[in-house]
Amino acid sequence: MGRCPIGTDREVTYSQTEARRTKGASEEPLEQRADCRKQKPRGRHLRTHWPISTSEAGPTDHVGFIGIIDPLFIYTRGSWGRPLLTATVTYENTTEDFAAATVTADPQGLRIYYYTLAPGRRTIGIVPWELEAGGTYRLVYGIDAGDDGKIDIITEQRDFVFPQHGSPVQIDVESRTNYVVEIDQLQRGELIGPAPDPGLSAQDTRYNPARNLPTARIYNVSFQPIRNIKIAFYDGFPSAGGKPIAVQQIPNIENPNDLEPRMVTVGVNYRLDQPTDIYVAIDPDDEINSEITALNNVAHKRLMDSGVNAKQPAPKPAKLLRKRGRRG
Amino acid sequence: MADAEHTAEPIGNTLGMMMQLGYDNPTWIERSMKAGKLIRDFWTHYNDQNHRHSRSNFLSPTQVGAHDRMNDSWISYRAVSPATAVFNYNGNPTIAKLYTEIVNGWVATAMSTDGGKPKRVIPAQVSFPDSALGGTNSPNWYTASHPPGTVNYDWLRQQYKGYLLDIFFVAYNVTGDAKYLEPIRLEYELAVKHGYIPDPVGPLKRSQRRGLSRSTHRPGAKSGSLPNWHRPRSNL
Numbered sequence: 075m076g077r078c079p080i081g082t083d084r085e086v087t088y089s090q091t092e093a094r095r096t097k098g099a100s101e102e103p104l105e106q107r108a109d110c111r112k113q114k115p116r117g118r119h120l121r122t123h124w125p126i127s128t129s130e131a132g133p134t135d136h137v138g139f140i141g142i143i144d145p146l147f148i149y150t151r152g153s154w155g156r157p158l159l160t161a162t163v164t165y166e167n168t169t170e171d172f173a174a175a176t177v178t179a180d181p182q183g184l185r186i187y188y189y190t191l192a193p194g195r196r197t198i199g200i201v202p203w204e205l206e207a208g209g210t211y212r213l214v215y216g217i218d219a220g221d222d223g224k225i226d227i228i229t230e231q232r233d234f235v236f237p238q239h240g241s242p243v244q245i246d247v248e249s250r251t252n253y254v255v256e257i258d259q260l261q262r263g264e265l266i267g268p269a270p271d272p273g274l275s276a277q278d279t280r281y282n283p284a285r286n287l288p289t290a291r292i293y294n295v296s297f298q299p300i301r302n303i304k305i306a307f308y309d310g311f312p313s314a315g316g317k318p319i320a321v322q323q324i325p326n327i328e329n330p331n332d333l334e335p336r337m338v339t340v341g342v343n344y345r346l347d348q349p350t351d352i353y354v355a356i357d358p359d360d361e362i363n364s365e366i367t368a369l370n371n372v373a374h375k376r377l378m379d380s381g382v383n384a385k386q387p388a389p390k391p392a393k394l395l396r397k398r399g400r401r402g
Numbered sequence: 403m404a405d406a407e408h409t410a411e412p413i414g415n416t417l418g419m420m421m422q423l424g425y426d427n428p429t430w431i432e433r434s435m436k437a438g439k440l441i442r443d444f445w446t447h448y449n450d451q452n453h454r455h456s457r458s459n460f461l462s463p464t465q466v467g468a469h470d471r472m473n474d475s476w477i478s479y480r481a482v483s484p485a486t487a488v489f490n491y492n493g494n495p496t497i498a499k500l501y502t503e504i505v506n507g508w509v510a511t512a513m514s515t516d517g518g519k520p521k522r523v524i525p526a527q528v529s530f531p532d533s534a535l536g537g538t539n540s541p542n543w544y545t546a547s548h549p550p551g552t553v554n555y556d557w558l559r560q561q562y563k564g565y566l567l568d569i570f571f572v573a574y575n576v577t578g579d580a581k582y583l584e585p586i587r588l589e590y591e592l593a594v595k596h597g598y599i600p601d602p603v604g605p606l607k608r609s610q611r612r613g614l615s616r617s618t619h620r621p622g623a624k625s626g627s628l629p630n631w632h633r634p635r636s637n638l
Contacts, residue, residue: 160419161422164422164423203422206416206566211467240425271492273426273428274428275428275429278428278429293431293432295428295431295492297492297493297494297495330435330494331494332496333439333496333497334435334437334439335432335437367426368428369426370427370428
C-alpha cells in the first residue's frame with residue numbers, strides 16, 4: 075500500500091500529501107495534486123475527497139487506504155497481518171454515530187472506552203474476537219464521569235461463560251455519556267479441537283414456485299465430513315409461534331479438504347401464496363456435540379417477496395463489457 | 403495482472419475481514435478457499451530445489467508474471483491472507499500442508515549462504531525456479547533488479563515481511579516444530595547482537611524507520627549507506 079502504480083517508484087506519504095494540501099490548496103485543483111499518475115484531472119471523484127481520501131495512496135489501494143486504518147485500529151484494536159486488518163473487537167447495533175477506543179483486547183479480557191451520539195438508551199453488542207470459547211469472564215461497565223478512563227458509576231457487573239467466537243456481549247448505553255467497559259477472565263476456556271460445522275446463510279434460502287419448493291443450501295465449512303444432519307423448515311420464527319413445515323435429513327456432506335466447496339441443497343414441498351418468512355435451522359434438536367460455531371445454523375428469509383425471488387437472466391458478457399467501456 | 407502488492411488487495415484485504423464480519427455466513431469461507439486453490443494450483447510451484455515457492459510477484463487469478471518478475475517476494479503472501487483466514491477458522495489440512503511446504507522452502511532459503519548472504523537472514527526475494535537469492539538478475543542477495551515494469555524488493559527496507567512471517571506462524575502452529583520459528587529467532591538475535599533491539603511496543607514511526615534505514619543514528623555510519631551489519635560478512 076502507499077505506492078504509485080507500476081513504472082514509477084515514488085512513494086507518496088500521508089505527510090507529503092498533507093503538506094501539499096495545506097501549501098497548495100489554492101494553487102492547483104485537488105484532483106491534480108492528489109494524482110500521482112500525472113493523468114488528466116478527472117473532476118469530482120469520490121477518491122479525491124475526504125473522508126474517503128484514497129488518492130494519496132494510489133488508486134489501487136482499495137481497502138486499507140490511508141485515512142481508514144487509524145480509526146479501524148483505534149475502534150477495534152485491529153492489526154495488520156493474518157487476514158489483513160484483523161479486528162479484535164467489532165460492534166453491533168451502535169449506529170454509525172459512535173466513538174470507541176479499544177485499549178486492550180486479548181484472551182484474558184478487554185478494555186474499551188465508548189461514547190455514542192445516537193439518541194436515547196440502546197442495547198449494543200460488543201463482539202470480542204480474542205476471548206476463549208468456554209471461558210468464564212467478568213464484565214464490568216459503567217460511566218466515566220471524571221473523563222479519566224476510570225469507572226466512576228458502575229452500570230452493571232455480571233459473570234458469564236463466553237459461548238463461542240462471534241458472540242456479542244450486550245450492554246446498555248445512554249447517549250452522550252462516557253463509558254468504560256472492562257472484561258476480565260476468571261477461568262480459562264477449553265481448546266477446541268477439530269469440529270464439524272454445517273452452515274447456511276439467508277442468501278442460500280430460495281423458493282421455486284414451479285415446484286412449490288422452499289430450498290436451503292447447506293455447506294460443510296469444517297474439515298470433517300458431516301453425517302446425518304437434520305434440517306428443519308419453519309413458517310415464521312420458531313420461538314415466536316412459527317409453524318414447523320418439515321424436517322429433512324442429509325446423510326452426508328463431504329469435507330472441503332480439496333478446497334472445493336461442498337454443499338447440499340434440501341427442499342420441502344410447501345406452497346407459498348404470499349410473501350412468507352421462512353426459517354431454516356440446522357440440527358434443530360442440538361444433536362451435534364460441538365461445532366466450530368452454531369451462529370451459522372439458522373437463517374431466515376422472506377420468500378415470494380416482490381422482486382426478491384424473481385429470476386432475472388444474467389447479463390451476457392458482451393453487455394457487461396460494453397457497460398464497462400462506457401463507464402471507463 | 404499487476405504487482406502482487408496491488409492485485410492482492412481486492413481479496414487479501416477483504417475476504418479475511420469478511421469472514422470475521424460475516425462469521426455466520428459460509429459464503430465468505432467458500433470464496434476464501436479459492437485463494438487456497440490458487441496457491442496450490444497456480445501461484446506456487448516447486449522450484450529447481452524441489453521447494454514450493456511463489457512463481458512471481460505479479461499475480462492474478464489467470465496470469466503470473468514472467469522474466470524479471472519471476473520472484474517469490476514477501477508481498478506475494480498478501481494474496482494468501484484469505485486462505486490463512488480459512489485455516490484459522492477450521493484448520494483445513496490442505497492449506498496447512500501448502501503453508502508448511504512454502505515455509506520449508508523459505509527456511510532453506512534463510513539458511514542458505516549463497517552469494518555471501520549471512521546464514522539465518524531471510525532474503526526479500528528468491529527467483530523462481532532457480533532460487534537465486536535477491537531475485538532474478540539481482541546483483542546481490544540484498545538488492546533486487548529493478549527494470550521497468552517490475553516491482554521488486556530490496557532487502558534493506560524490510561517491506562511486507564509480515565505477510566511471510568504470518569505463514570511461518572501457521573506452519574509452527576500446525577506442526578509444533580520450532581524450526582519454523584528458527585529464522586525469526588536468529589534474525590532477532592542477529593539484530594540484537596548488532597545493537598538493533600526490536601521495539602516490542604510496535605512499529606516505528608515512518609520518520610524513525612527512515613532514520614534506521616539510512617543508519618544515520620549509528621555512530622560511524624555514513625548517511626544513506628548500507629549499515630555494516632547488513633553487509634555480508636564471513637563471520638556472521
